[in-house]
Structure formats: C-alpha cells, structure tokens
Amino acid sequence: MPSPRRWRPSRSTGRASVVETWRPNGYDTAMPTYEKTYLKDIVSRELSLAQRSLGDVAGTSTIEIRPSERPEFGDYSTNLAMIEAKASGRVPRKVAEALTAALAKILSAAGIAKAEVAGPGFVNLFLSPACIRSALRSLLADGDEYGSSQRGGGVRLQVEFVSSNPTGPLTVGHGRQAVLGDVLAALYERLGYDVQREYYFNDQGRQVDLLAESLWVRYRELFGESREIPEGGYQGEYLKDMAVEVRPIVGAGHKEFNADTLMIFRAQAVTRISDGIRKDLDALGIRFDSFFSEATLHRDGKVDAALKGLRAHNAVYDEEGAVWLRAEDFGGAKNSVLIRSDGRPTYVMVDIAYHMDKRSRGFERVIDVQGADHQVEQTCVKAALRALGIPETFLSYAVHQFVSLKQGGAVQRMSTRAGRFVTLRDLLGEVGSDVVRYFMISRKPEAHLDFDLDLAKSQSLDNPATYIQYAHTRIASLFRKAGVETISPDVDLAPLEAREELELIKKLDLFPEVLETAAISFAPHLVAEYALDVARSFHAYYDRFRVLGEAERVIAARLALLHAVRIVLARSLRVLGMTAPEEM
RNA sequence: GCGCCCGUAGCUCAGGGGACAGAGCAACGGCCUUCUAAGCCGUUGGUCGGAGGUUCGAAUCCUCCCGGGCGUGCCA
Numbered sequence: 001m002p003s004p005r006r007w008r009p010s011r012s013t014g015r016a017s018v019v020e021t022w023r024p025n026g027y028d029t030a031m032p033t034y035e036k037t038y039l040k041d042i043v044s045r046e047l048s049l050a051q052r053s054l055g056d057v058a059g060t061s062t063i064e065i066r067p068s069e070r071p072e073f074g075d076y077s078t079n080l081a082m083i084e085a086k087a088s089g090r091v092p093r094k095v096a097e098a099l100t101a102a103l104a105k106i107l108s109a110a111g112i113a114k115a116e117v118a119g120p121g122f123v124n125l126f127l128s129p130a131c132i133r134s135a136l137r138s139l140l141a142d143g144d145e146y147g148s149s150q151r152g153g154g155v156r157l158q159v160e161f162v163s164s165n166p167t168g169p170l171t172v173g174h175g176r177q178a179v180l181g182d183v184l185a186a187l188y189e190r191l192g193y194d195v196q197r198e199y200y201f202n203d204q205g206r207q208v209d210l211l212a213e214s215l216w217v218r219y220r221e222l223f224g225e226s227r228e229i230p231e232g233g234y235q236g237e238y239l240k241d242m243a244v245e246v247r248p249i250v251g252a253g254h255k256e257f258n259a260d261t262l263m264i265f266r267a268q269a270v271t272r273i274s275d276g277i278r279k280d281l282d283a284l285g286i287r288f289d290s291f292f293s294e295a296t297l298h299r300d301g302k303v304d305a306a307l308k309g310l311r312a313h314n315a316v317y318d319e320e321g322a323v324w325l326r327a328e329d330f331g332g333a334k335n336s337v338l339i340r341s342d343g344r345p346t347y348v349m350v351d352i353a354y355h356m357d358k359r360s361r362g363f364e365r366v367i368d369v370q371g372a373d374h375q376v377e378q379t380c381v382k383a384a385l386r387a388l389g390i391p392e393t394f395l396s397y398a399v400h401q402f403v404s405l406k407q408g409g410a411v412q413r414m415s416t417r418a419g420r421f422v423t424l425r426d427l428l429g430e431v432g433s434d435v436v437r438y439f440m441i442s443r444k445p446e447a448h449l450d451f452d453l454d455l456a457k458s459q460s461l462d463n464p465a466t467y468i469q470y471a472h473t474r475i476a477s478l479f480r481k482a483g484v485e486t487i488s489p490d491v492d493l494a495p496l497e498a499r500e501e502l503e504l505i506k507k508l509d510l511f512p513e514v515l516e517t518a519a520i521s522f523a524p525h526l527v528a529e530y531a532l533d534v535a536r537s538f539h540a541y542y543d544r545f546r547v548l549g550e551a552e553r554v555i556a557a558r559l560a561l562l563h564a565v566r567i568v569l570a571r572s573l574r575v576l577g578m579t580a581p582e583e584m
Numbered sequence: 585g586c587g588c589c590c591g592u593a594g595c596u597c598a599g600g601g602g603a604c605a606g607a608g609c610a611a612c613g614g615c616c617u618u619c620u621a622a623g624c625c626g627u628u629g630g631u632c633g634g635a636g637g638u639u640c641g642a643a644u645c646c647u648c649c650c651g652g653g654c655g656u657g658c659c660a
Contacts, residue, residue, distance in 0.1 A: 047601090069603080075616080079602065083638085092640075111612070119603045120640065207660055298616040324657055333656085340658040347660050372654055375588060401589065401653075443597070446654065448591055452596075453637090462609065470622050478619050526620065529598060532607080543615090584622070 007425040034149075037509045038135040042111045043076050043125055050102035051080075058480050061080045062193035064547055067399070067506060071499070074116065074124035075132070075506065082121040093120030097122055132502045133493040135509045140487055145154070146573050147512045153561035155361055157187040161369035161552050162281070163200040163332050166273040167211045168236055170280045170424040172451055173371075175401045179423075179440040179577065180400055180524060181369040183287045186575045187527070188367075200354065203270050204295040205347070210234065211273075212266035216257050218243035219265070223252070228282030241271055280424050284433055285577050297353050303345050306353035307338065315387035321390065325352075325384055332383030333376045348377055352384045355395060367522075369398045372446075398522040400445035406452045422453070431456045434578045437576055438465035442528040464532050468569065469581055474542060475584040484549060487560045495557040500541050506562065524576070530571035538565050 001426045035041050079095035096117040101502050103123075105114040114126035122507070137144050161181025164174050182197070189195045202208065214233040218240050229235055239256075245266050254261045274291075281288070297303055307323070308318050315326050320339030325348065328335050332509075338349040358366050370378065378397050385395060405422055430437060439456060442464065443449045455465075479485070496502070510530070518526040547558045570580040 064602085073603080077603090081604080086640090095611085122603065168658095202660070204658075295594085320658085324658095337658045342658080344658085346658070353660095372589065374660090375655055376660090387603080399589090404653090447597080448590065450596075455596085464608065466622065467608090474620060474623085481619055524596085539623055540625085541619090542619085546619070548619050584620080 003291045008415055019229050021345055024241060026256060036065070037511075037513045038138045039127065039506065039509045040076070042131060043078075043127070046106060047078065047099075049079060049106055050099055053122070054098055054103070064073050067510070068124060073118065073122070074114070074126040076127065078123050078125065079121075081117075081123055081250050085121060085560055093117060096121045096123050103508065109438075111242070122427050129502055130494075130503050136493055136496070136505045136561065136564055137187070139567070140560060141490075141507055144567065144571070146567055147515050148192070149512065149516070150192035151516070152188060152191045154192065154194050156196070157188055157193040157365040157367065158196045158358060159367045159369065160187070160197055160198045160200055160358075161185075162276065163202075165202045165207050165208055166270045166277065169233055170277055171240055172405060172422050172424055175284065175424045175427065175436060176400060176403045176440045176449060177369055177371065178281060178284055179285055179437050180398065180445055181559065182284075183441055183524040183527070183575060184367060184369065184398060184519065184522060184578055186577065187515060187524065190515050191367075191519050196289045197287070198290045198292055200292050200294065201274065202294045202296060202347075203274075203505065208266055209262060209269055211239075211269050212262050213247070213257055215239050215242060215269045216254065216261060216265045218410045219247060219250075219254070222247055235423045239269075242269065245272070246511065251380050266268075276425075282427075283425065283428050284437065285358050292354075294309065294350060294354070297357065298345075299349060299440065302357050303350055306356045307345075307349065309356070309388055310338070310352070310384060310548045313387045315384065325349075325380060327380045327383040328386070330383035330386045331379070333379040336376075336380050348380050349369075351381050355385060356388070359390060359394065363394075365393065366393065366395050367398055369400070372399050372401050376400070396522075398445065400449045403440075403449045403451050406450045406454075415569045416526065427453075427456075429442060434469070435463060435465045438463070438468075438528060441524050442525060444525050462529075465537075465578065468535040468573065469578070470584060471538045472566060472569045472573065472580045473582065473584045475562050475569075478547060478562065478564075482555070482559060485560055487563045488556075491556050491560045492553055493557050495551075496561055498545070499556075501561060504537050504541055504565065507534055508564050510566050511571070527575055528570055531569060531576070534568055534572070538562075538569075 008478075035042065047065070055485070063078060063079045063083050065076055065080075068074050068077045077214055081099050082092045082364040100117055100123060102114040103112060107113065107115075111127065111131050112125050113128040113131075116124045118124050118584075122436055142148075157183055161184075162170070162174055162178050164170060185195050185197050210233045212236075213230045217227045217229050217233075221240070246265070249266055250268065254264070303582075307316070308323065315330065316338060317326060322337045323331070323339035324335050325338050326335060327333065334580075336348055337346050338352075339345055353418050355366065374397075378399075382395065386392070435456060439451060440449070473570045496505070514526055514530045518524050542562075545558065547555055547562070552560070573580040
C-alpha cells in the first residue's frame with residue numbers, strides 16, 4: 001500500500017525531481033470530488049468536531065489521517081494529538097485522551113465507532129462496517145467517473161515531453177520520458193485540467209545541420225566515395241538505410257556539400273525521422289495534440305522579441321561580443337550565453353522564447369518533462385521567466401533520470417550520436433506496449449532505471465503488468481458467467497462483513513487520493529504501485545471467497561464489490577495507458 | 585573542486601518524521617471434482633552505504649565521509 005506522499009509548498013531545497021510544484025486550484029464541489037477520500041473526509045470531519053468541542057483550533061497542516069498498519073490499531077490512525085501537543089507544550093497522551101473522550105460523545109453509527117489512545121499518543125479510530133460500506137456505495141455511484149475531479153477547474157495546462165531532436169529514431173531512453181509525460185498528462189486530465197500534449201521539434205540549428213551532412217556522407221558512400229562523418233555527427237546505421245531511400249528522390253548529383261545540399265538533405269532527414277518518431281509514439285499509444293517547430297520561433301521574430309523583453313528588464317549584459325543572461329541574479333545556477341558572438345542565438349535563448357510563446361498561447365501552467373542532464377538550463381529558463389515577471393507557478397519541470405539497458409548482466413548507456421542504442425521500435429516489437437509502459441512507469445522518475453531486456457522479453461508471465469491485467473480479466477469473466485451487467489444503485493451491501501471485504505473497500509477508497517498525489521508530486525509510479533496492490537488484494541480475496549452459488553443477497557453484494565474493483569483497476573490501467581483486457 | 589540524483593532482503597525496487605521496515609522475482613513447503621492455478625497460502629531472507637547530530641520518536645531531517653550516475657560548453 002503506498003502511503004500517499006504529502007504535498008509540500010515549493011522550495012528549492014525540496015525534492016529536486018519536482019523543481020516547482022503547486023496545489024491545484026479552482027476547486028469545484030459540483031463534481032464527485034473529495035478533500036482526501038470518502039472515508040478520510042468522514043474521519044476528518046468527526047475529528048474536527050471533537051477538537052472544536054475541546055476548544056482547540058484545528059491545525060490541519062501536518063496532521064495525518066491514514067489507514068492503520070495493523071488490525072489492532074483500528075481502521076485509521078491520526079497523529080493529531082502528538083502534533084497538537086508539540087504546538088501547545090502539553091503531554092501527547094493527555095491530549096490524545098481528551099480527544100478520544102470528546103470523540104466518545106459524538107460517536108455516530110455513521111462514522112467512527114470507537115477511538116483508542118495508543119503508543120506515544122496515536123489516536124486509533126475504528127469505523128463501523130456500515131460506514132466503510134458507504135464508501136463502496138459512493139464509489140459505485142461515481143461509476144466510471146470514480147477518481148476524477150474538477151479541481152483543475154478547466155485550467156489550461158500544457159505537458160511538453162519527448163521533444164527529441166529529429167536526428168534519430170526514438171530509443172528506449174526516450175520511451176521512459178514518453179510514458180512519463182503521457183501518464184502525467186492523463187493524471188491532470190483526471191484532475192479536471194484542460195491538458196494539451198506538445199512535442200517540441202528542434203528542426204533548426206547545428207544538430208539538424210550535422211544530421212543533414214551525416215546523411216549526405218552516407219549518400220556519397222553509395223557512389224563508392226569514402227568520406228568522414230563530420231565531427232559530432234551521427235554514426236548510426238539508420239542513416240545508411242535512409243541514404244538508400246533518399247537516393248532515387250534527390251538524384252545522383254550533389255557531389256559537394258553546400259547550402260543547397262544542406263537544405264535538401266536536411267528536409268529529407270527531418271521529415272523521414274519525424275515520421276518515424278510519430279509512428280513509434282503511436283505504437284506506444286501516445287498521441288500529441290501539437291508538434292511545435294522551433295523554426296517558427298525564428299521565422300516569426302519570437303526570439304528577437306524575447307531578447308528585447310529580457311533587455312528591457314535589465315536581465316542581460318554584453319561581454320566578449322556575446323549577450324549573457326544574468327541568471328544568477330534571478331536564482332539561476334549560472335550566467336549563460338544567449339547570443340553567441342557570431343550573432344546566433346543559443347538553445348537557452350530559443351527555449352526562453354519558446355516559453356514566452358507558450359504563455360502567449362494562453363497556458364496558465366506548463367509542465368516540461370526533461371532528463372536530468374538539462375538541470376542547469378532549467379534554472380536559467382526559470383531565471384529568465386522570473387526576470388520577466390512571469391509567475392513562479394507557470395513553469396514546472398518534471399525531471400527524470402536515465403535508462404540503462406541491461407542485457408546479459410551488463411549495463412550500457414546509450415548514445416544517439418554514437419549510434420549505440422536500442423530503438424523503442426525494436427523493443428516494442430518484442431515486448432508489447434503494455435509491458436513497456438509498465439516497466440517505464442513503475443520506477444520513481446528520479447531513480448535510474450535499469451531496463452532488463454532479458455527479463456522484459458522472456459518473462460512476460462511473471463511480470464506485474466500481466467498480473468494486474470489478469471485480475472481485471474478474472475472479474476470480467478465472472479460477470480460473463482453470472483450474466484450480470486449492471487449493479488443496482490440500491491443493492492444491499494450488508495452481506496459484506498468479512499474483514500477482507502472491508503479491507504478491500506478501504507483500499508478502493510484511496511484511489512482518488514492516489515491519483516491526486518501522483519499528479520501533484522509528478523510521481524506516476526504511485527498509480528502503478530497502487531494498481532498492483534489492489535490486484536494483489538483482489539486475487540487473495542477471490543481465492544478465499546466464492547460468489548456464484550452463494551445466497552442471492554451475498555452474490556449481489558459481492559458482485560457489487562468486485563464491480564468496484566474492476567472500476568478501479570480499469571481506471572488505473574487507463575491512466576497508465578495500458579489495456580484492460582476482458583479475457584486473456 | 586562545485587551543484588543535483590541514487591545507495592533499503594540474493595536480484596529489481598516501494599516507503600521520504602511516527603508504533604515490530606514492505607512488495608515482486610529467486611529459494612523452500614503446501615492448495616485445483618467448484619467463478620481463468622497467468623492464481624492463493626506459508627517459510628526462509630535486512631548492521632535501511634558509514635559515522636555523528638536534531639527529536640519524545642530517524643530508513644525518512646541536518647553535517648561529514650564512502651560508492652555509482654548526471655551536470656558544471658559561445659552543444660542541444
């Protein structure tokens with residue numbers, strides 16, 4: 001069970017994988033939505049009632065209400081008394097006793113049935129079975145909308161991810177970012193944001209020029225010439241294949257590499273690679289709303305305009321013929337060049353212009369998913385936006401570490417330029433989208449990911465992705481057998497009284513909070529963990545409890561419970577971009 | 585040198601101030617006349633990299649050290 005990560009105000013010293021984070025705004029209670037979860041809301045309400053009767057002011061900032069770790073600790077535990085004691089200099093257990101006494105006076109069958117003091121001052125809360133069952137009824141009422149909310153209030157949010165240079169096929173490494181970005185986007189959609197997925201194309205500049213020249217070299221090789229791939233150019237085999245494709249289109253000339261050749265080969269290379277990238281993304285089930293071309297920024301004068309803006313805010317200075325960003329004065333890691341001494345803008349300059357453009361397109365929030373190697377640049381862009389007076393909450397970076405491939409026990413870093421990589425397409429050919437997505441998302445972003453190729457290829461039976469999907473399948477199969485399609489809203493849930501059944505309901509109750517925490521903390525792996533946990537609980541339950549053949553009302557109640565499990569599994573898999581099969 | 589990330593069971597990893605540290609895989613032992621056994625149950629397995637410190641309480645926060653990764657470009 002993942003104990004959901006607590007949200008913290010943004011601090012530069014906070015979790016570095018979340019350079020900035022924020023609280024969703026625009027709360028709207030019209031839609032199914034919870035402060036925490038259905039049950040925690042109940043507990044929280046009764047606790048504050050009790051607290052108020054004691055004359056204490058609820059300081060709810062750091063108090064925790066969470067599922068108890070052991071049965072004798074009840075259903076939920078809170079550290080409220082210990083926090084309160086610390087604030088007021090009182091003795092924790094005394095505060096806890098006063099609180100439980102106050103709770104005893106308001107105990108309602110609808111909620112907390114019993115409260116006990118334990119340990120250093122925990123208050124353990126026992127919920128009535130009816131109360132727990134009411135969470136199930138609420139879940140069933142939400143149906144396929146369970147876990148969604150309108151907290152985002154329709155705020156326009158852009159998630160920018162992958163944004164790989166069109167200089168080579170997507171690698172396994174890009175795959176991680178692709179899945180991470182896509183799942184983050186899906187999470188924010190669930191939270192009621194108006195989300196756009198954008199891919200930024202660096203289709204201008206030195207890298208694509210080098211690509212064009214590298215392609216041209218391969219092209220000349222077809223005529224028996226032997227030429228050097230330029231310094232920093234692209235060595236990969238894929239350009240040899242491409243040269244063969246391109247030859248009949250561009251003809252036999254082009255003996256020298258000049259401005260014309262550059263344009264022709266660049267257009268060929270960029271178009272072909274971009275098409276390939278889109279196909280790869282498609283194979284992963286990722287669809288972008290927008291592909292944004294860097295070239296348009298230059299063409300439309302956005303880069304000049306951004307520089308002008310920075311100058312007006314006294315954020316730049318001239319030195320050694322170059323224009324520098326005063327990044328350090330605005331919280332950046334390092335002053336950096338914006339305009340080279342030869343007059344060409346740097347990547348950072350263009351990136352600043354790009355973000356100005358995002359802002360002018362009306363996005364209130366932007367999440368950039370990037371690899372950890374962009375750390376310094378990120379602080380520079382942030383510094384520039386700060387200098388321009390753009391609110392801190394506008395831009396957040398979701399940073400992830402790299403993927404290494406593990407094969408035959410050896411770990412290898414990949415490099416597109418050196419032509420040393422395993423393509424995403426090759427991987428997808430062998431493992432399948434669902435498993436790839438699960439592998440990519442199941443690790444926290446800030447941890448390095450060793451993608452074990454042998455395991456992924458050979459061990460599809462033992463992997464968690466299959467385990468979760470199988471749980472969904474078993475439930476679907478049961479409903480087919482039972483010939484039941486819908487659950488009546490007023491089904492009698494009273495037969496659900498076994499400990500396992502109530503535990504299962506409590507677990508399902510956590511779903512909305514898991515989604516929200518995963519989104520806010522940029523931690524999609526929490527959803528993967530949670531889904532696995534639910535699947536595990538289901539399998540254990542399903543093995544011990546029969547459904548068909550029991551008394552009529554028991555069948556109905558258990559089907560209702562399993563329907564709820566199916567909803568949560570299907571919703572989880574959906575957010576992760578995985579299929580929820582009806583049969584396997 | 586400086587900045588950031590990681591170090592938890594044999595392996596891959598969750599947990600990021602709370603009560604005896606969790607899961608999957610691996611190993612060992614059980615469970616199919618019954619809703620998919622692609623499953624379940626049990627056992628074995630840990631100086632939470634190390635040392636100090638803060639706290640009623642530290643795997644979690646602070647300092648230092650060790651090991652691995654990424655940065656520290658007028659590359660992107």
